[in-house]
Amino acid sequence: MTLVAGPGPGVREVVVTELEMTAPGLLRPGRAPAVEATLVRAGRPAPELSRFFYRAVGGDWYWLDRLDWTYDQWRAWVGSPGHELWSCWVDGVPAGYAELDRQPGGDVELAYFGLLPGFAGLGLGGWLLTRAVERAWQVEGTRRVWVHTCDLDSPTALANYRARGFVPCGTTVEHRDVSAPSPGPWRGSR
Ligand SMILES: CC(C)(COP(=O)(O)OP(=O)(O)OC[C@H]1O[C@@H](n2cnc3c(N)ncnc32)[C@H](O)[C@@H]1OP(=O)(O)O)[C@@H](O)C(=O)NCCC(=O)NCCS
Numbered sequence: 001m002t003l004v005a006g007p008g009p010g011v012r013e014v015v016v017t018e019l020e021m022t023a024p025g026l027l028r029p030g031r032a033p034a035v036e037a038t039l040v041r042a043g044r045p046a047p048e049l050s051r052f053f054y055r056a057v058g059g060d061w062y063w064l065d066r067l068d069w070t071y072d073q074w075r076a077w078v079g080s081p082g083h084e085l086w087s088c089w090v091d092g093v094p095a096g097y098a099e100l101d102r103q104p105g106g107d108v109e110l111a112y113f114g115l116l117p118g119f120a121g122l123g124l125g126g127w128l129l130t131r132a133v134e135r136a137w138q139v140e141g142t143r144r145v146w147v148h149t150c151d152l153d154s155p156t157a158l159a160n161y162r163a164r165g166f167v168p169c170g171t172t173v174e175h176r177d178v179s180a181p182s183p184g185p186w187r188g189s190r
Contacts, residue, residue, distance in 0.1 A: 002064060002177040010179025017158060019166035020146040024137040026165040030126020035090050037124055039131055042085040047074035050085055053097040057114035059185030062152045062178060082108075086135065088115075088128050095119040098132035106143030108136040113147065114154070117185070125156070129164050152176070 004011055021027065042049060051074050054066055066073075078085065082102025088095045096115035102108050110132055115124055136145040147166060149157045162168075 004175050004177050006175050008175075008177075010177055011175050012152075012178045014150050014152055014174045014176045016148055016150045016172045016174055017168050018146060018148045018170040018172075019158075019161045020144055020169045021133065021164075021166050022144050024134075026167075027130065027133050027137075028163065028165045029130045030160075030164060031123050033123035033127045035122050035124070037095060037127065038089045039128070040087050040089060042078075042087065045075065045078040045083075046085060047071060047078050049087065050074055050078050050099065053085075053087065053094070053099075053114075054112065056094070056116050056185045057096065057112075060117055060182055061114075061154060062176070062182045064182075067183075082139075084135070086132060088124065090119065090124075095124060096128050098128060098135075100132065100136055100139070102139055102142075106141050108139055108142050108145050110136065110145065110147040114157075120154070120156075125160050126163065129160055133164060150174075152178070152182075 007013075051069070054063060057063070077083065080101070084100040086098045086100070088097060094116065096119060097112065098110060099112040100108055101111040113129065113132060115128070133145055136142055146169070147161060149161065
């Protein structure tokens with residue numbers, strides 16, 4: 001999904017929705033997942049882990065912007081002040097992740113969030129989002145938690161944010177080149 005200047009062949013209008021939560025009491029926790037899951041915070045900057053989840057989670061959903069990032073770019077991202085990576089594990093297997101980004105003025109962005117393809121539909125998405133938002137509110141000085149999603153993300157992404165208490169606070173329209181299918185987490189089929 002490459003960002004382009006305007007309409008053209010293979011180009012699709014993509015609606016990007018920003019959502020926010022302005023008080024911790026607005027969080028509506030998700031149901032308990034159908035599987036036992038563990039959440040682990042990366043205790044040191046882990047560029048490989050961040051890149052792994054970006055590809056494994058976003059491969060089916062046109063997360064293309066960072067595919068050509070260099071090691072130094074990944075290192076700068078995970079090493080930036082206020083960055084946190086939380087990974088979710090089921091039976092010793094990585095199942096999903098959340099990356100938080102503390103920003104000036106008390107904003108915490110849920111910058112990246114999602115599950116690996118085999119873990120959708122088990123109640124993990126609602127649970128993981130609940131844990132990520134709880135953590136965001138624990139960060140000192142948080143006044144607003146926000147996230148953006150677009151209509152190329154999973155069809156249940158927006159519903160999950162709304163179900164947890166996020167409220168839409170803005171939309172923008174971008175033009176994205178979707179002439180090639182999303183490459184998936186793997187080369188070739190899986
Ligand atoms: C979006 C995603 C996190 C949902 O995870 P999931 O484990 O399938 O979702 P859950 O079963 O926990 O359900 C969470 C919420 O999603 C919504 N949802 C789930 N399945 C749904 C369905 N079939 N129809 C409508 N809404 C649905 C509901 O709002 C639900 O909350 P509720 O049970 O309190 O009503 C997951 O599909 C995913 O990671 N997708 C790929 C990456 C992505 O799109 N990430 C978001 C980028 S912004």
